[in-house]
Amino acid sequence: MAKKVVREGERRRRRPTRQGTVLSERLIVETALRMLREHGSAGLTARRLGVALGADPSTLYRYFAGLDDLTRAIGDELMGHALDGWRATGEWRADLRALGLAIHASYLAHPQAAVLTASRVTGRPREIEVDETILGILRGAGFPDQDAVGVYHAFIDLSLAFAALDAGALTLTDQVRETDEQMWDSTYARLPADTHPHIAATAPLLAGRMTRSAYPEVLETLLEGAAARLGRRARRGG
Amino acid sequence: MAKKVVREGERRRRRPTRQGTVLSERLIVETALRMLREHGSAGLTARRLGVALGADPSTLYRYFAGLDDLTRAIGDELMGHALDGWRATGEWRADLRALGLAIHASYLAHPQAAVLTASRVTGRPREIEVDETILGILRGAGFPDQDAVGVYHAFIDLSLAFAALDAGALTLTDQVRETDEQMWDSTYARLPADTHPHIAATAPLLAGRMTRSAYPEVLETLLEGAAARLGRRARRGG
DNA sequence: CGTTAAGGTCAACGCCGTTGGCATAAGAAA
DNA sequence: TTTCTTATGCCAACGGCGTTGACCTTAACG
Structure with missing residues (x-):
């Protein structure tokens, strides 16, 4: 399993998945947001996210401690969007x-x-x-x-x-x-x-x-x- | 399957479950509320509710069209509680x-x-x-x-x-x-x-x-x- | 260039909601 | 009281879920 999540800043080896995508926290969050928008909240599952990314679902656990952790990251992304569109x-x-x-x-x-x-x-x-x-x-x-x-x-x-x-x-x-x-x-x-x-x-x-x-x-x-x-x-x- | 949900008012035969409980919409909602309180929102599942009631999970579908339907009933119960404690x-x-x-x-x-x-x-x-x-x-x-x-x-x-x-x-x-x-x-x-x-x-x-x-x-x-x-x-x- | 461990994959576990088919007993009708 | 109907229960099964542990593979460092 993913014994331990490596934080984005300390990530070194960017090994492509079998299907060729190079993962990152950012890519995962953006893909998750897109899936949420397109398929609804029931549409975001680890398995589907894996398919969308071209990676095994379990790979996500190398980036986030669980779906809950991913959820926080998504929330922060929304706050960012709000701030970006404000002066x-x-x-x-x-x-x-x-x-x-x-x-x-x-x-x-x-x-x-x-x-x-x-x-x-x-x-x-x-x-x-x-x-x-x-x-x-x-x-x-x-x-x-x-x-x-x-x-x-x-x-x-x-x-x-x-x-x-x-x-x-x-x-x-x-x-x-x-x-x-x-x-x-x-x-x-x-x-x-x-x-x-x-x-x-x-x-x-x-x-x-x-x-x-x-x-x-x-x-x-x-x-x-x-x-x-x-x-x-x-x-x-x- | 539960072809059709019978509304509470039109319910006639009150057949006890194998374990002896006599079900009703009210009993199910109250049990669900108790489970939610005791085990958290992840703790309410059709199977567990079935166990708590002493009934097969599928029996719930004779009373509610699905968990979504049960959810509405629970919400209304909360409104009722609020109103009861108000003058x-x-x-x-x-x-x-x-x-x-x-x-x-x-x-x-x-x-x-x-x-x-x-x-x-x-x-x-x-x-x-x-x-x-x-x-x-x-x-x-x-x-x-x-x-x-x-x-x-x-x-x-x-x-x-x-x-x-x-x-x-x-x-x-x-x-x-x-x-x-x-x-x-x-x-x-x-x-x-x-x-x-x-x-x-x-x-x-x-x-x-x-x-x-x-x-x-x-x-x-x-x-x-x-x-x-x-x-x-x-x-x-x- | 060899070593190490990050970062992939795979298979499996025990849950979940929901459904179709079936059994049985409650209550109406006779 | 007995018979009949059918409401209401149970069972078994489906496909999907999150998560885990074991295992491979290869990028990057010394």
Whole structure:
């Protein structure tokens, strides 16, 4: 077996597989992401990944301690994507909004991966970079450390939580998702007004709204709250 | 095979299994919840559930179309638990806060189930009951339908999203979770101040905060925002 | 150029969800 | 009470899974 995983930096011998591919951590993660996108989260298996790479499944254990370890690497890759598509403007509220939406979008672009990784602390480079960036924005905006950490915590968990929730909906098979979405028309819209007056009264509004994400609005509310706190503190002359 | 699932209401013959248990949808769901709690989400398999019930695994297919179907039923059960431990007071903000925390707590009490079900629209009775309740609170508080639906959407998705996120952390095996939590001490606290000044400056605050949920604070922020909107509308004399 | 061990392959283990076929006893009908 | 039907249980099997240990092969270092 793979007694021990060699870290990417210390890897020396790059021996091609029988089918000729030269493996690397990066190649494996990218291939896994592609498979997730194309075949869904149930579509990523060690065996299939092996076939896609042109390598024996057990070879993966030379690079990752197990699928769980691979999962962390995938999560970090998503964080990296988010950061790559973001630029600082110096205006804290706009920057946080943009970064939050970028993280959300990056995860939703790979829903299967998002579901697997959103609740993990990877401690890998790109994740750390994101955290440093957020804290920098907040402290730069004048939030005292205590508040900065509070807003950071709310911000990152909110973003990941919605990423996972919204991604979860996307990972369902087409058929199941359709069933879920039609629930608003088929079940909720037909509840009689005498037993469920409030749902009945708002059914059309619900059907129009519940199939898209509440994340942008909630994020805006959070930023609004943070701005208010910052304002109060400034006015108090803290 | 189980050609067709008989719905609970139409079930007639209650034949005991070889080992003497008399099955029912309810018994199966409760047993599944207990297994999830005791053995983790990887611990719930059709075979093990069969053993726990004293029945052949394939018998489950007489009650549920598959594990996915069982999953929905489990999710609805969690919603039921939340609602059972909640009482209305008539003060909308307190009521929503309590209900949100009850939902969050109910899901966290069964993290493995929460992860499986949080992003599903089950369309089952208890879920519908929760939705009707929330909409009732908001409309009763004077929110016009458009706003009520908006706040409802943010509220329920926020609560489920955090339930899933926080539950996700709890579903990790003890060893993995410890690794994740220690990350704040082992990795983040040791980042040098010259490369990661903001993390370095706030490391102790981070370590103290990141291992608990941000949900209560974020929920409060959301309610604050909703109250503000309601106040503005009232002052405008809407 | 010889040695070493990294990094491949192979075969096997014990799980998994699900299905088709079959047996049997619960409850309706007589 | 007996008979009949069929709901509901059981069994055996399928193909797939993650992971492991033993074994080969060859790239790279001295």
